[in-house]
Amino acid sequence: MSDKKISIAVVDDHTLFRSGLASLLNEFDDISISFEAENGIDFQDKIKFHSHVQLVLMDINMPLMDGYETTKWIKNNYPHILVLALSMFDNEKEIIGMLKAGAGGYLVKESKPVDLHLAIVTMVEKGFYVNELVSGRLLTSLKNDKLTPHFTEKELAFLQFCSSELTYKEIADKMGVSPRTVDNYREALFAKLNIKSRTGLVVYAIKNGLISI
Amino acid sequence: MSDKKISIAVVDDHTLFRSGLASLLNEFDDISISFEAENGIDFQDKIKFHSHVQLVLMDINMPLMDGYETTKWIKNNYPHILVLALSMFDNEKEIIGMLKAGAGGYLVKESKPVDLHLAIVTMVEKGFYVNELVSGRLLTSLKNDKLTPHFTEKELAFLQFCSSELTYKEIADKMGVSPRTVDNYREALFAKLNIKSRTGLVVYAIKNGLISI
DNA sequence: ATGCAATACCGTAAAAATACCTTTTTGCTT
DNA sequence: AAGCAAAAAGGTATTTTTACGGTATTGCAT
Structure with a gap:
């Protein structure tokens, strides 16, 4: 020393x-x-x-x-x-x-x-x-590292909206895309996170610091 | 001194x-x-x-x-x-x-x-x-003080279940009450918190430390 | 330019969530 | 025991969410 x-x-x-x-x-x-x-x-x-x-x-x-x-x-x-x-x-x-x-x-x-x-x-x-x-x-x-999923900007924005009380139709409006596209965001997230409900998505996002509430 | x-x-x-x-x-x-x-x-x-x-x-x-x-x-x-x-x-x-x-x-x-x-x-x-x-x-x-809502034990338990991916029917099973009763819990919470969706309830509960995730 | 993959979009149907109104049961007070 | 209020349960209808089938567009690599 x-x-x-x-x-x-x-x-x-x-x-x-x-x-x-x-x-x-x-x-x-x-x-x-x-x-x-x-x-x-x-x-x-x-x-x-x-x-x-x-x-x-x-x-x-x-x-x-x-x-x-x-x-x-x-x-x-x-x-x-x-x-x-x-x-x-x-x-x-x-x-x-x-x-x-x-x-x-x-x-x-x-x-x-x-x-x-x-x-x-x-x-x-x-x-x-x-x-x-x-x-x-x-x-x-x-x-x-391999298991940690990657999220697109759109998916993160969608997750943030998910934590609101907007319906998917309203979220589509806010994001400027078709409701079907919002369905895709949701289904892509469901698939890669093995989640089955909007509530599950929101809890996951909060838990992992993906969104702010 | x-x-x-x-x-x-x-x-x-x-x-x-x-x-x-x-x-x-x-x-x-x-x-x-x-x-x-x-x-x-x-x-x-x-x-x-x-x-x-x-x-x-x-x-x-x-x-x-x-x-x-x-x-x-x-x-x-x-x-x-x-x-x-x-x-x-x-x-x-x-x-x-x-x-x-x-x-x-x-x-x-x-x-x-x-x-x-x-x-x-x-x-x-x-x-x-x-x-x-x-x-x-x-x-x-x-x-x-007047504005701070009071929650019953059942409502708090229900809120905790809300943050899961269980359906209301499944929550009713877990809580040992009828699905209609679970509807009552939800509607009581919606009314006193001015919330309109399960997602909103969960976010509120997390924000206010009512449940653990 | 062509083909591939990712993204956006569409239709339909079933399941779940929400709204509203009513009745029964329970527990407590008097 | 009667009366009352709160909790629990029910019926029905609408809206939202979820599932799954598919097509069109875009961007990028070859």
Whole structure:
């Protein structure tokens, strides 16, 4: 391990969590907090004056600029900076998304401080930190890649309308296509998702974050 | 203000948040953290040995025993202990629910440390802390009280089934009532919610946390 | 240019969902 | 025990949804 302290930035929109984390990490004598930011935009402003930062603890869901965007931006503009994702949830989509964006590790906020410390020093030494959570999800993600269906823009728009109280005829009007075409959208989705009712479609779409309600 | 430190417990299932918060608060010289707990059950175990605690910082969504239950339990068993709710969200249902359960204040996790400190000392002095967030929600809650519909157990069960792909006839079977009765459930819900389709019911139920998907 | 695949479109019929109005049963109050 | 209100059940009709058969159009690769 280097004899210099590891320089860290914390990006999270929840002020209490962010400050608490900073306070906690400052108690480790091999870590020092350089600065905090409350979202990606804020981070972009502040990193200019702290380019010596080695590692960023990155929340995912934030207003204005989220963890995915911010991580990609860091990897484009400061490729030497490591990103460790910190999330509320053990969510496969988030894990895979952050790793794709360039994060070198992923921890849930349920983790113990000592685990966070281990993750940080491991990232600085090896460039990445893969715990059981991440390795497990990587494997299932590989398996599921072929099974994950693809949706066209029209199908996604149709799904969004499905969650309203419009009839299919009205949806066809809104989408500017014939009612029969809307039938095709529905039947294509039924077939590939093995679903048999409009209700099922809507629940599936909500569950998988395909639409907003 | 008393010359003794304010003794505080932190209840939150996110270890990093909990520890961070404890670390942060320990930096205030009028506050000392007595113990941490990761949910209501854990709190019940530990409070026995720390009955001098004056105030509990209480998360809401936790496994095993959530913030509502834990707050009610505290008010029944240790009525002198103050509860300050700490939530991720500015959510009216949560705010009103926690205040009803016996919390004396409500802060979102976006708050600044200095606001948390102010809330804590205000609670110790006055027994409650009502910021603009809470006072605003209290008022709108009063207005909405008449408008908030009430659901029977049967209706809630029916809503849950509605989110499946069962037909109404099959739902009637599952619920052990006649299909006509299921029609009544549906029509009662349509009427009181001003909804016209099964899809609308399901989306409403999901939006308002009435069912789990 | 031609053929292939994806998309859009059409007709018909059956099943499910919705609307409205009525009657029976149940549980509670007095 | 009588009366009342709520819940449950019924009849019938219309609209919407779903299923399945097929045809026309479009875009793209060869």
